[in-house]
Amino acid sequence: MRNFHFPGRSPVYAENGVCATSHPLAAQVAIDVLKRGGNAMDAAIAGAVLLGICEPQMTGIGGDCFVLFSPAGSDDVHAFNGSGKAPAVASASKMREAGHSVMPLNTPDAVTLPGAIDAFCQLSENWGTLGIDAILAPAIHYADAGVPVAPRVAFDWASSEATLQGSAREHYLVDGRAPAVGEMFRAPGQAEVLRRVAAQGRSAFYEGEIAEDMVASLQALGGQHTLEDFAAVRGMSTTPISDFYNDVELVEHPPNGQGATAILMTNILSHFDIAGMDPLGAQRVHIEAEAAKLAYDARNRFLADPDETARLAHMLSKDTARRLADLIDPATAHHATSALSEAVHKDTIYITVVDKDRMAVSLIYSIFHGFGSGIASDKFGILFQNRGAGFSLEQGHPNELAPGKRPMHTIIPGMLKENGKVTMPFGVMGGAYQPNGHARFLSNLTDFGMDPQSAIDAPRSFADSVDLKLELGYGDSVRQELSDLGHEISTPDGPIGGAQAIRIHKNGVLEGGSDPRKDGCAIGY
Template sequence: MRRRTFLATLPLAAAGSASFGKTFAGISDPLAAQSEETKAELKKYQAPGEERFVRPDVHAGDRPAGASFSSRSPALGCSGAAGTAHPIATQAAIAILKRGGSAVDAAVAANACLGFLEPTSSGLGGDCYAMLWDPKQAKVMGMASSGKSPKSLTLETARSRAKNGVLPKLGAISVSTPGALDGWWTLHQRYGKLKWAELFEPAIHYCENGAPVPQIIGWYIKRNLANFVKAGSGVEETANALHTYAPGGKAPNEYDVFRNPDLARTYRMIAEGGRDAFYDGPIAKTIDAYFKRIGGWLSAEDLRGHHAEWIEPLVTNYRGVDVYGMGANTQGLATLQMLNIIEQFDVREMGFQSAASIHVQAEAKRLAYEDRARYYADPHFAKIPIERLNSKEYAKERAKLIKLDRILTPVYPGQAPSHGDTTYFTVADSDGMMVSQIQSNFRGMGSGLVADGLGFMFQDRGELFSLQDGHPNIYAPGKRPFQTIIPGFATKDGVPWMSFGVMGGDMQPQGQTQIILNRVDYGLDVQAAGDSPRWHHEGSSQSMGEDPEGLGPKGVLRLEAGVPVETRKALIELGWPMGESDGGFGRYECIENRKQGADRVYAAASEMRADGVALAY
């Protein structure tokens, strides 16, 4: 494969040179009317080496068309489209499509690239889910590849390692079986057009030849490595992680060219030997030996026993649009529950970015997340009352609890029959197939553990098991933990409409809901729908083990800076506890099928809060 070049565009704010200030010499200071103290606090340019340039009084430039706050227009094309969290991964997907590959081929190639380019969110050590539009069957298909807990790890041992009643965030105790690769294989076996080995060519090329480290990814690599080596982190050994991600003893900076030759070798073994090379071959043997050496539990037997599964997605209709959610052991149902509750209110009439609209959305989140904590689990181990939780009747009952003049306190899960850090990308092809795929190591880069010479980190998804007796998500050997990662999909009038996702732990259902409202209720295009300022509510009276500690019964509502000041004031008057804007508002990609037939038009959008890009052709 020919070597491709990566063109990095330097933001104006990052210029930070002396000439930047001189450009404005002789022009009256727009801050002259402000106090000297205020002016001293506001930076005039970004100094070299600073991570952020914050000017709260400066907003995005003016656009002559579309939403005033939108960062750019959607990318349009008739033959195919792709949106990922890294420009090179998007280019790789487009190249695979142009070579004659299917949307699934392109998605697998992009995911392999992201395992190298974006190790802070994805990789072979994590899990994978996908929803896709099958043009031949004219339906949405679901694929789940979520790994189980090690069979040799007992509940008693897990409890003995618990901290404050929950499993540790890092180390071998948090590792569950990696499911990502078998997910890729399962998708390709049914929908692939190109040879399996061809899909790994771009990733192998960049692993060996290197790629520049982008702004956000570089920041997270340093942050993760610092956590792993911190005293008391619980990570059994960090030498392999540092060898892989901080070669020469130094984590890569933005613009540094990073390589991962170990991962290139692993990818070559997979390209030649298929999924068995990983689950019942040389890679499995290396993994087994590594965990025996460090005193962990993941074994070759666990790897041999893993298999992805095709599942029927959940669905609800929101104002004429069929919105799909991943079932299995994920939080996909939460998006549908939120939409069912919000549908009982006229949020369009309330107004875009109004206090009333955000209040209703946040209250719907609180109600749905109480159910999420109470009922969601691996359906192979617990019978989940899905039909009741996803019903319009149940949503009407829950919606009656929401008051427009105050916050619901306390909030509890509903009565139902009692039986018991992530990357997203999307690809569409010329045949009309649209793939919505999400893949994660869970929290950041994962557990902190890298097996000898393999070049990827194992996920720490096992942290989300409950240790509470009687809870449907209680830890058990060979059980899948609760999963936060969920792809999104929507159809209209029986044809595919949007393949989309919002990354970011508990933000995912909240972000997906906001995207649907922005498109359906407020008419924003797919790029503006993602650029729109977001809200993020943290904290529930019942926790899935990921909520931050010390939050009150109302939790914390965080708003991005772009939310109108009057809206913020009104929400505070309603009693919402406000938190700082901490960057936890998710990362989004989307492909919309704008037109059907011979003149099909795809509109692709990417996240302005991250390093990615969307392209179409």
């Protein structure tokens, strides 16, 4: 229980349903959908699509999603891959010939096909109850009427404004500048797109005038995307991966997401007495940082398109984790052996919903970097993701850019199970940080007995390829001790990541936690 003398937020308790996400309007819409008779899948999709209007720098209908969910009356966890592929003519060799050693961030070369709308339509049809027209109605309303810009959104908007180019500046700036806190943002073009999808389904987005707008806008800037590429977009159901940490089963989405990295990291941490360390002390930060460097190095070597990740079993092997744990020196920091990401970012939204029948949904949805590629379709203002920047241009690499291939993705939804029962959908936004965030959150819960809100609130650290980033919640003595161990210490401009979670208690009560690093909240009824 938190100390009520200090600022903070209490967990949210409710019985009929809870949503936790990064913007209060989206959380409220999700609860409204539940009250109207929709289930958790309906509510999660409704809230997620609205988040593309509330937080357009983080996500939108030109992006991708991954989903884990457990149906009502079941403890099975299903996975859905809503990530798009590279165009049919994509070529790593041509990129190398053009002088590129890594994928560019802000050109059509970085734009992979948007998979989220297809995923939302498929999941609505197969697992929802209300229908896609009802699900999209709230986002259509707010896209037309506008939403007031929230404080964290305004902060991120201003920091990513320079990414916007061409018509994107008309669609996503107000009088040529980033909107201030409390100013209204409207997206009438997206409202029209969503109206058509609501009436006609996925074909309205991937074929006809909307697809033509996207293709023409990309081709005008040198893109090689075609109408055939868009028409062929299809997400797919897949099988989750999992392993145990402190008797709690961590369920992750398989590649091309990086969920295996979180499992490898927790498997490495299991070789250390984390529970015996100070939860806010230097030793815990150090061991976690060293484990992250090793787990992310494996990620960078092995993870790719589902058809190309040949060494997944090796990453998930207990023997692999043991051998990597043996490399960690409790007294000395080592430099990362490879860059954590060719294009580090922190821009994503996450939403989780549990309904009265205990269907649980864990959904993450992103355009990769702030405002994605910075390119928007001319007519409708659909902002394109730059997820292609997740590809490697190294010849022969499993994640090498190739036609019709999915890139390695940083976004990962999470789910926890205890004694075979689903007990917590959760997610930690923050780009490359996400596997580290999953491991830290799970350790906070199980090693230190924190409730979900406290586990979210606790200070964070992250060792990337440059330095060890510490939030301001760490004291000077911890910073000095880590520096003495050999870490290069820095304080990031903004907080590290953002998390949301819902615990399903044995008595049926739901407990929601939401990250104060974002504008959002948990809401229940």
